[in-house]
Amino acid sequence: MSDPSPLEARGLVKRYGDLVAVDHVDLTVDRGDVFGYLGPNGAGKTTSLRMLLGLIRPTEGNARLFGRDPLVDGARALDGVAGFVEGPRFYPYLSGRRNLRLLGDLDGGVASSRIDEVLDIVELRDRAKDRVGGYSHGMRQRLGIAASLLRDPQLLLLDEPTTGLDPAGMRDMRGLVKRLASEGITIMLSSHVLAEVEELCNRVAIIRKGRIIYEGRLDELLESAGGGYVLRTSEPERARTLLLAHGIDGAELEQGEVRFQAEPAAVEAVSIALGQAGIGISALVPRVATLEELFLDMTEHEAVA
Numbered sequence: 001m002s003d004p005s006p007l008e009a010r011g012l013v014k015r016y017g018d019l020v021a022v023d024h025v026d027l028t029v030d031r032g033d034v035f036g037y038l039g040p041n042g043a044g045k046t047t048s049l050r051m052l053l054g055l056i057r058p059t060e061g062n063a064r065l066f067g068r069d070p071l072v073d074g075a076r077a078l079d080g081v082a083g084f085v086e087g088p089r090f091y092p093y094l095s096g097r098r099n100l101r102l103l104g105d106l107d108g109g110v111a112s113s114r115i116d117e118v119l120d121i122v123e124l125r126d127r128a129k130d131r132v133g134g135y136s137h138g139m140r141q142r143l144g145i146a147a148s149l150l151r152d153p154q155l156l157l158l159d160e161p162t163t164g165l166d167p168a169g170m171r172d173m174r175g176l177v178k179r180l181a182s183e184g185i186t187i188m189l190s191s192h193v194l195a196e197v198e199e200l201c202n203r204v205a206i207i208r209k210g211r212i213i214y215e216g217r218l219d220e221l222l223e224s225a226g227g228g229y230v231l232r233t234s235e236p237e238r239a240r241t242l243l244l245a246h247g248i249d250g251a252e253l254e255q256g257e258v259r260f261q262a263e264p265a266a267v268e269a270v271s272i273a274l275g276q277a278g279i280g281i282s283a284l285v286p287r288v289a290t291l292e293e294l295f296l297d298m299t300e301h302e303a304v305a
């Protein structure tokens with residue numbers, strides 16, 4: 001038997017009256033993942049994370065953290081797990097260090113040296129004596145991570161950690177997430193920023209209106225949409241007709257370019273045919289879809305369905 005996954009959700013549902021905020025969500029986060037939970041505002045990310053952390057009760061389904069169910073095992077289910085939803089809460093009139101001290105005491109006490117360590121990790125050591133009320137949003141987010149780290153988590157759940165930060169704050173937060181991941185902490189983070197998930201995550205679940213529309217490895221997702229080519233020419237209409245005549249069925253015109261899917265051998269054959277037909281090629285390049293295109297694609301298809 002292998003160890004239980006850090007996080008497993010099966011058939012999670014949350015209803016608020018007639019609204020289905022989370023609709024039969026299945027998720028598996030494996031050890032070492034930086035797992036991106038991607039979806040637009042209102043998709044159900046925070047509600048999902050609340051259920052995963054045992055903060056609210058699912059209408060149906062269950063969540064397990066390292067094999068333990070927060071609803072069955074209580075606080076013990078959160079051993080080795082830390083995180084916060086929609087921003088951490090602190091006493092604004094107390095210093096960062098004092099807030100961490102209080103949180104540590106609630107958890108059964110924590111050494112001053114450990115508080116220094118976590119303040120170092122999030123680069124707040126030099127501001128630790130200042131009142132949290134005077135911290136920027138980014139500093140508060142980082143203090144939230146410091147508070148999570150006091151628990152020495154193996155799994156860290158972060159709800160839109162970069163939302164609302166300025167560009168420098170975002171860069172720092174992404175750097176921090178990478179550092180924590182490189183130290184072996186499994187991370188699940190929600191985001192509505194596609195580029196961020198592409199930058200940080202190895203696996204992703206895309207949620208839309210409470211439903212998961214994709215879950216899997218990020219590289220496989222990007223690959224599945226790859227294999228296509230873009231052809232640029234001054235005669236795109238003629239080029240497209242020629243491609244169709246050569247059996248490349250899906251060839252289409254988009255933004256003045258011809259886009260199509262084909263095996264490399266077929267691409268070589270049509271490039272020769274294009275030349276013979278007197279159609280010049282200014283570019284013929286493989287197309288790598290960005291997550292953004294895929295995301296739009298998926299959500300559009302869903303809207304049609």
Ligand SMILES: Nc1ncnc2c1ncn2[C@@H]1O[C@H](COP(=O)(O)OP(=O)(O)O)[C@@H](O)[C@H]1O
Binds near residue numbers: 019021040041043
């Ligand atoms: N306590 C609540 N009562 C009623 N509706 C809620 C509650 N919490 C969330 N919702 C609704 O559930 C949906 C999902 O919200 P949320 O999980 O916060 O989305 P996200 O975090 O992806 O932006 C939204 O339509 C939101 O208005």
Ligand SMILES: [Mg+2]
Binds near residue numbers: 045046047159160
């Ligand atoms: Mg949210």
